[in-house]
Amino acid sequence: MTRANPPRLWDISAPVHAASPVYPGDAPYRQQWSATIGPDSTVNVSCLMLSPHVGTHADAPLHYDNDGAAIGAVPLDAFIGPCRVVHAMGCGPLVQWRHIAHAMTADLPPRVLLRTYARMPVDRWDASLTACAPETLERLADAGVVLVGIDTASVDPADSRRLPSHQVLRRRGLRVLENLVLDAVPEGDYELIALPLRLVTADASPVRAVLRALA
Incomplete structure (x- = not known):
């Protein structure tokens, strides 16, 4: 049976x-025939x-921990399921808890995607990218x-050099996606599908990340 209005994909x-x-x-993308x-x-x-960190990707614990x-x-569980997109544009160098507190409700899904750019720079390296405060990751965990x-x-x-936020990921067992493109995505809840490749010795993997409307 064909659905009249299939869920929209982002x-x-x-x-x-x-x-x-x-x-x-880092190693850039190269393709040869x-x-x-x-x-x-x-x-x-x-x-x-x-590099497995080119484009949208999932870091593995190996990226920031030799062990x-x-x-x-x-495990793939974290990379698929309900998520919330939260807008924190113009928040400065770090996403602090106060920048996302408006979206931290009792029904918070177990996946949170942070939008910091009005338009994500897919064509250039941004040395002044917005990162996530370690305390914010702690509270999300x-x-x-x-x-x-x-989206950075x-x-x-x-x-x-110390990577304090990555160390929170390690200590709290959090999974992470970086270089998302959330420019066209309204704040709200979605289904996330962003499965990494089964690269058995790699420190990260590219993902094809999509959001699907819940209704």
Whole structure:
């Protein structure tokens, strides 16, 4: 039976191509053709080279903990299910609890996605990106949140060496999505689908992140 009004999907994934921004010194996206359709091949086949942090991605605990799990060993439960998109544009260098308190209700879903940009810079590296205060992550974990997403390249400031917010993720067992594109998404509740690849030794994985309307 065909539904008259199927749920609307929001693609919240950053485009991935050779010009996609990366953390300074990280490996950019590269694509080479191993075979092209012609006299010697019936198909096009490409070879991809990239950091797993290019574009929208899920960090594994291995990214910030030598003893942490690789992304292929991380359970998938946190990456699919009800979520809340919370707008915190113009909040400054860190998303503090006061910037999102308006959306922290008793029925908070276990996944929270933070929008900090009016327009996410998919074409350039932003050294002054907005990160997430460690205390904010602590309070989200206290509220039962299992995954936090953000529309910047990191939950820590770009020049951070100690990565205090990533260490909160490690200690509290939180999953994280970075480089989301939430420009067109109204604040509210959705179903999140953002499954990482089963890369058994990798410190992160690209995801194709989408939101689906709940009704």
